[in-house]
Amino acid sequence: MPRQSPPPRGPLSNVEPLLLASGSPRRREILANLGIPTLVTSVDVDESTLPGEAAEAYLVRIVGAKLEAASTKTFVGGPLLRGDTLQGINIAAAAGAVLVADTSVIDDGAILGKPSSPEDAERMIARLAGRTHEVWTRFAIGAPEAPARSVHEETVKTRVTFRPLTAERVRAYVASGEGTDKAGAYAIQGRGAGLVSRIEGSYSNVVGLPACEVIVALEQLGLWL
Structure with a gap:
């Protein structure tokens, strides 16, 4: 496999x-639209709910598990540490922080x-029809060498x-297949x-x-100008 070059730094970024750490092409697209260069990998976390688990507790647990998995995942050269490699890319030169979300x-x-x-x-869409529900996204940014806090977690x-x-x-709508792999069985985009x-x-x-909240978090961590 030919060696990959690290993505260029964003024009508005000092990071x-x-x-x-997500397999979602939609999250990658949102970051790209913001001008944030990314490396992409995935983590394997059991996203099953626990009996009686509240929504907020569920998201806190799952996102915490994803961040832990992403921070210790073994790539080509070993665990994700400064100096290891990811498909030929030196992490010390290429990855400044880890972002996970659910x-x-x-x-x-x-x-x-x-x-x-x-x-x-069909049951999900019929349940939501004519009513108001909420969509919660919890994200976490782990930045071991950030000049401010090392981890930012937030639910939007x-x-x-x-x-x-x-x-x-x-x-x-269900027959279109669009919502097959989406929470709530639909894709608003x-x-x-x-x-x-x-x-x-x-x-x-x-x-x-949440684009705005991610940018604010990066600013608070000292990772974005």
Whole structure:
């Protein structure tokens, strides 16, 4: 495999690229649109809820586990430490901080995760139709060498209202397959936008990462100008 060159630094940034520990192309796109250069990997964390676990506690636990996994993951040259390599890229020269996140759809305190089947997706969309729910994204940035705090964790909440939907419309949306791998069984950045009549709060938060809050966190950590 040919050696990769580290991504260029962002034009508005004084920081090395973030290591985005997420398989979500939407999060990567949000960071790219902000001008934040990234390296991308994924972490394997069991995202099952515990019996009786509240939504906030769930997100705190899952994001904490993701940050721990990303901070100790073994790459080509060993654990993720300053000086190790990631597919031929020297981490000391390429990754300034680690970003992890998890997004959940919350309806009346219940966590709506990714649907297990088309029937499950139909139940979720029908449940949300004509009502207001919330989308919570918790993110964490770990920056061992940041001049300010070493870790920033935050949960951002957005209220989303669905228009009333007929059973036929619910089935048609589910049949598109768009929401198969999405929390709450819909994607607001795609056809799912036609289900939504109103949002209150961050749109990018619903997509998967609250853009403004991430920038503010990087500023507080001394990693962004």
